[in-house]
Amino acid sequence: MAGAEIIGKEEIKEVMDVLETGVLFRYGFDNERKGIFKVREFEEAFAKYCSAGYALGVTSGSAALKVALTAMDVGPGDEVIVPAFTFVATYEAVLEVGAIPVMADIDGSLNLDPDDIEAKITPFTKAVIPVHMCGAPARIDKIVEVAKKNNLMVLEDNAQGCGGTYKGKYLGTFGDMGIFSFDYVKTITTGEGGMVVTDNIDLYNRSDWYHDHGHDHNPNVGRAMEGRSILGSNFRMGELQGAVGLAQLRRLDYVIAEQKKNKAVIKEALSKVDGLKFRDIPDPDGDSATFLGFNLPDAGLTKKIQKALSDEGIGTVLFKENLWHYVPNWEHLLSQSTANSKKYPFTNPMYKGKADYSRASIPKAEDILGRTLFMQIFVNMSEEKMKSIIDGIEKVSKML
Numbered sequence: 001m002a003g004a005e006i007i008g009k010e011e012i013k014e015v016m017d018v019l020e021t022g023v024l025f026r027y028g029f030d031n032e033r034k035g036i037f038k039v040r041e042f043e044e045a046f047a048k049y050c051s052a053g054y055a056l057g058v059t060s061g062s063a064a065l066k067v068a069l070t071a072m073d074v075g076p077g078d079e080v081i082v083p084a085f086t087f088v089a090t091y092e093a094v095l096e097v098g099a100i101p102v103m104a105d106i107d108g109s110l111n112l113d114p115d116d117i118e119a120k121i122t123p124f125t126k127a128v129i130p131v132h133m134c135g136a137p138a139r140i141d142k143i144v145e146v147a148k149k150n151n152l153m154v155l156e157d158n159a160q161g162c163g164g165t166y167k168g169k170y171l172g173t174f175g176d177m178g179i180f181s182f183d184y185v186k187t188i189t190t191g192e193g194g195m196v197v198t199d200n201i202d203l204y205n206r207s208d209w210y211h212d213h214g215h216d217h218n219p220n221v222g223r224a225m226e227g228r229s230i231l232g233s234n235f236r237m238g239e240l241q242g243a244v245g246l247a248q249l250r251r252l253d254y255v256i257a258e259q260k261k262n263k264a265v266i267k268e269a270l271s272k273v274d275g276l277k278f279r280d281i282p283d284p285d286g287d288s289a290t291f292l293g294f295n296l297p298d299a300g301l302t303k304k305i306q307k308a309l310s311d312e313g314i315g316t317v318l319f320k321e322n323l324w325h326y327v328p329n330w331e332h333l334l335s336q337s338t339a340n341s342k343k344y345p346f347t348n349p350m351y352k353g354k355a356d357y358s359r360a361s362i363p364k365a366e367d368i369l370g371r372t373l374f375m376q377i378f379v380n381m382s383e384e385k386m387k388s389i390i391d392g393i394e395k396v397s398k399m400l
């Protein structure tokens with residue numbers, strides 16, 4: 001829940017700045033807005049925070065994925081490699097731009113396995129989307145290296161790893177583009193919202209145009225007279241979202257630091273459980289610590305421990321059985337039930353490939369995800385709460 005747990009005075013102040021002018025729109029109304037540009041300010045602060053060249057605020061993480069893929073000119077006939085373990089939005093966005101998601105395996109980091117990318121490349125592959133799941137980095141340096149070697153673009157889906165790093169560099173800034181989500185359960189929230197980042201001015205410009213009906217945002221003319229070179233749509237972030245985002249971003253480091261503290265305490269307790277191993281995090285310093293992942297030697301024992309923890313009031317997620325984060329469980333994707341009755345883009349004659357979503361093509365995910373449990377880490381965890389978790393874990397470990 002992270003950022004949502006700490007909404008308070010700072011967010012109220014930022015939002016009131018906007019309400020006092022009454023200008024809820026990010027562009028124009030220069031006289032009425034009295035110099036208040038919250039979305040712009042949020043974008044600038046966000047780009048600075050993660051050392052990205054450009055940042056563009058949009059309406060959601062899902063919108064950010066669509067905007068970025070469009071900017072990268074991914075479209076009909078193209079394939080995009082996406083890990084089997086991710087939120088469904090990553091696959092939906094690829095289909096939304098008319099391309100086909102190709103499912104790839106994960107490694108011990110539980111993120112895209114760089115060693116599986118080449119096996120999934122076809123003549124139609126245009127891009128790769130590594131996803132930093134549950135707050136921790138993929139082996140992103142290796143992923144970028146394999147992608148570059150094969151002339152593929154990289155879009156990092158960092159919806160879940162805001163503020164996370166790998167070897168000191170912010171997640172989301174390794175690829176050609178990166179996206180973030182600020183929905184209500186992400187590391188920082190604007191209610192709904194998202195961000196697109198890139199160092200490439202052309203990719204930024206295409207994102208900027210597409211997200212606002214092609215408007216070129218020429219500062220020297222009024223909105224009605226702006227030029228355009230492509231058609232677009234509307235994925236503009238509003239000023240109220242920008243205001244909340246500014247306040248949240250200022251406390252992102254606090255959020256992560258508190259989560260890290262809480263995570264370390266629970267990790268210590270879990271380390272006494274026989275046979276338990278922690279999720280392999282390629283750079284533990286860069287973990288945003290929103291989740292604690294651990295695995296057991298086999299799936300049967302994993303379920304037994306999940307049940308025992310649950311009896312102690314400790315909730316965990318077994319993502320292999322989760323309906324929203326593991327491709328083999330998406331019956332609508334498997335039956336090509338896109339949002340149109342023609343099953344486009346699977347049925348597009350421009351598409352010459354054949355995507356394989358079989359469990360057999362992702363053996364590591366099938367194995368590791370089936371014996372991995374995730375515990376959510378919160379910013380605010382009272383001493384009482386921590387004690388009850390630790391006592392519960394101790395009880396479970398004695399039971400084994």
Ligand SMILES: *Cc1c(COP(=O)(O)O)cnc(C)c1O
Nearest residue numbers: 060061062087089159181182183
């Ligand atoms: C949340 C999420 C998204 C979508 O973000 P929204 O802001 O909810 O649209 C995309 N990818 C991943 C991995 C996510 O967790």
